[in-house]
Amino acid sequence: MNPTPVLSEFDRIAIVGLGLIGGSVARGLRAAGYAGHLVGAVTSDADAARAVALELVDTCHADIAAAVGPADLVVVATPPAELDEVLSEVAGVCPAHAVITDTGSSKTSVVEAAARAFDAAAMARFVPGHPIAGTENSGLEAGFATLFTARRVILTPDETTDPAALAAVEAMWSALGAQVSHMTAAHHDEVLAATSHLPHVLAYTLVDTLAAMAERTEIFAYAAGGFADFTRIASSDPALWRDIVKANRGPVLHTLDAYMAQLQDVRSAIASGDDHHLHDIFERAKTARDGFVLQREQNER
Amino acid sequence: MNPTPVLSEFDRIAIVGLGLIGGSVARGLRAAGYAGHLVGAVTSDADAARAVALELVDTCHADIAAAVGPADLVVVATPPAELDEVLSEVAGVCPAHAVITDTGSSKTSVVEAAARAFDAAAMARFVPGHPIAGTENSGLEAGFATLFTARRVILTPDETTDPAALAAVEAMWSALGAQVSHMTAAHHDEVLAATSHLPHVLAYTLVDTLAAMAERTEIFAYAAGGFADFTRIASSDPALWRDIVKANRGPVLHTLDAYMAQLQDVRSAIASGDDHHLHDIFERAKTARDGFVLQREQNER
Numbered sequence: 001m002n003p004t005p006v007l008s009e010f011d012r013i014a015i016v017g018l019g020l021i022g023g024s025v026a027r028g029l030r031a032a033g034y035a036g037h038l039v040g041a042v043t044s045d046a047d048a049a050r051a052v053a054l055e056l057v058d059t060c061h062a063d064i065a066a067a068v069g070p071a072d073l074v075v076v077a078t079p080p081a082e083l084d085e086v087l088s089e090v091a092g093v094c095p096a097h098a099v100i101t102d103t104g105s106s107k108t109s110v111v112e113a114a115a116r117a118f119d120a121a122a123m124a125r126f127v128p129g130h131p132i133a134g135t136e137n138s139g140l141e142a143g144f145a146t147l148f149t150a151r152r153v154i155l156t157p158d159e160t161t162d163p164a165a166l167a168a169v170e171a172m173w174s175a176l177g178a179q180v181s182h183m184t185a186a187h188h189d190e191v192l193a194a195t196s197h198l199p200h201v202l203a204y205t206l207v208d209t210l211a212a213m214a215e216r217t218e219i220f221a222y223a224a225g226g227f228a229d230f231t232r233i234a235s236s237d238p239a240l241w242r243d244i245v246k247a248n249r250g251p252v253l254h255t256l257d258a259y260m261a262q263l264q265d266v267r268s269a270i271a272s273g274d275d276h277h278l279h280d281i282f283e284r285a286k287t288a289r290d291g292f293v294l295q296r297e298q299n300e301r
Numbered sequence: 302m303n304p305t306p307v308l309s310e311f312d313r314i315a316i317v318g319l320g321l322i323g324g325s326v327a328r329g330l331r332a333a334g335y336a337g338h339l340v341g342a343v344t345s346d347a348d349a350a351r352a353v354a355l356e357l358v359d360t361c362h363a364d365i366a367a368a369v370g371p372a373d374l375v376v377v378a379t380p381p382a383e384l385d386e387v388l389s390e391v392a393g394v395c396p397a398h399a400v401i402t403d404t405g406s407s408k409t410s411v412v413e414a415a416a417r418a419f420d421a422a423a424m425a426r427f428v429p430g431h432p433i434a435g436t437e438n439s440g441l442e443a444g445f446a447t448l449f450t451a452r453r454v455i456l457t458p459d460e461t462t463d464p465a466a467l468a469a470v471e472a473m474w475s476a477l478g479a480q481v482s483h484m485t486a487a488h489h490d491e492v493l494a495a496t497s498h499l500p501h502v503l504a505y506t507l508v509d510t511l512a513a514m515a516e517r518t519e520i521f522a523y524a525a526g527g528f529a530d531f532t533r534i535a536s537s538d539p540a541l542w543r544d545i546v547k548a549n550r551g552p553v554l555h556t557l558d559a560y561m562a563q564l565q566d567v568r569s570a571i572a573s574g575d576d577h578h579l580h581d582i583f584e585r586a587k588t589a590r591d592g593f594v595l596q597r598e599q600n601e602r
Binding site: 132133134135136151152154181183187190191192194195196198199200201202203204205206207208209210211212213215216218219220221222223224225226227228229230231232233234235236237238239241242245246249252253255256257258259260262263264266267270271273275278279281282283284285286287288289290291292293295296 | 433434435436437452453455482484488491492493495496497499500501502503504505506507508509510511512513514516517519520521522523524525526527528529530531532533534535536537538539540542543546547550553554556557558559560561563564565567568571572574576579580582583584585586587588589590591592593594596597
């Protein structure tokens with residue numbers, strides 16, 4: 001526990017959605033020493049009771065208005081499919097001074113949804129955000145306080161964003177131990193398609209391909225640690241990832257097409273026995289991946 | 302340390318190649334209480350000296366004849382590109398009573414190489430084997446005693462294999478803590494193409510695709526744990542994996558083609574907004590992957 005009061009300018013922080021991300025924001029804020037009131041919004045009374053029993057939040061409602069109505073900071077951490085509806089509800093009840101942010105994995109679609117839901121004043125206080133952190137788990141019990149420690153958070157403000165709102169959201173992520181960066185929503189979506197959305201598509205596709213094979217029982221019985229790591233993300237929530245891919249369709253197709261073209265090239269090299277070309281590709285990949293690991297380790301120090 | 306003498310019927314075990322696999326066999330045998338002489342064969346005098354200094358083996362040579370000449374059990378753990386030459390050298394110097402095994406990742410190509418190198422008597426004492434274990438590391442310092450603990454080893458004997466030789470190789474892997482299974486070489490190659498060789502091809506191809514993109518610096522800067530896991534195998538030795546893919550070309554192309562067809566189907570579902578189909582694929586994959594994890598956890602208990 002950190003004895004310094006954090007985010008003391010906010011008497012009440014509302015978190016809409018208490019899955020892996022929302023739950024980790026809640027637990028992280030408490031662990032960081034946030035002393036105000038944490039209120040959650042979930043989809044059922046049963047989940048609301050469980051969220052309080054799990055001590056994720058102080059109070060919890062199956063009603064966005066009840067949670068968001070008196071809030072100073074609203075963190076929308078719902079699945080992408082619910083975003084349009086949730087932002088509309090938030091718009092209807094959110095106090096005029098409240099800062100609003102989200103945690104969605106694609107940002108252009110979120111900005112579009114916010115523009116439909118909010119007037120210009122609320123839009124200025126809306127700071128689109130995306131914490132680059134996660135596990136393959138989901139649900140009320142998936143969150144943990146250190147999920148964002150030393151992880152990156154990308155915010156995608158534009159020229160209409162209120163600097164005070166941006167500073168408040170930055171302060172929240174800093175309190176959670178994250179490193180905050182800014183970029184445009186469009187750029188974010190290209191980068192995330194490449195490093196997150198495409199890998200999920202590839203992992204799901206591989207496991208489904210193998211599961212359809214006659215030898216599937218033995219295939220999985222003899223798979224080792226490399227396979228377990230490679231396919232970990234295929235244990236992620238299918239509905240969530242279908243919706244993330246859908247929300248970021250353009251950039252996902254763009255990177256998928258680049259990948260499929262390169263895979264066709266690799267296939268030709270294997271089929272024709274072009275060892276030199278195959279080695280070049282594998283070696284370039286190893287060099288790039290080793291560089292990524294080194295950079296990651298340096299960031300975490 | 303296990304005080305019970307293991308493999309005491311072998312006074313001298315020769316390990317040809319002391320990389321990740323050979324080095325782990327050496328360290329594992331010692332940790333299991335093997336009390337006989339461990340001799341290594343490597344490619345240079347400098348490596349031979351280092352292998353002894355690292356206490357991988359008791360003695361080590363840059364000369365296969367010197368290592369294998371007096372051995373009772375010969376474990377060939379060299380990269381696939383060297384296999385033809387190594388087996389020929391082993392055939393020329395191996396004592397008539399010695400049992401011979403290997404650790405290669407593809408088995409049909411190994412059996413073909415062995416058939417070129419060995420006469421019928423030596424072939425009967427040759428037990429093709431493949432431990433399903435590894436890390437992305439390689440070299441003399443990569444091995445560790447527990448690499449094979451609770452891991453599977455596939456042996457691919459045929460009707461000409463001497464049952465006593467088979468039992469000896471089984472005993473060695475059991476001493477290393479592994480679970481031994483048998484199947485045909487052809488079946489092994491299909492299963493391993495699916496769970497190991499194809500994933501390596503896909504991971505290398507992904508990283509190389511991203512490394513060629515204009516945003517590559519940011520792509521890697523904002524990649525998270527899921528990406529690190531998904532691409533871990535792309536840090537494996539490029540020359541080794543080029544040669545493994547080459548040695549198992551038919552099965553690799555077979556599973557790669559199945560994968561590419563499924564990926565084309567997934568691409569169509571994303572492009573056309575067929576949410577239902579995309580969800581089905583992702584959900585089937587999650588179910589299969591969760592089942593794999595459960596089975597793996599049960600095996601390790």
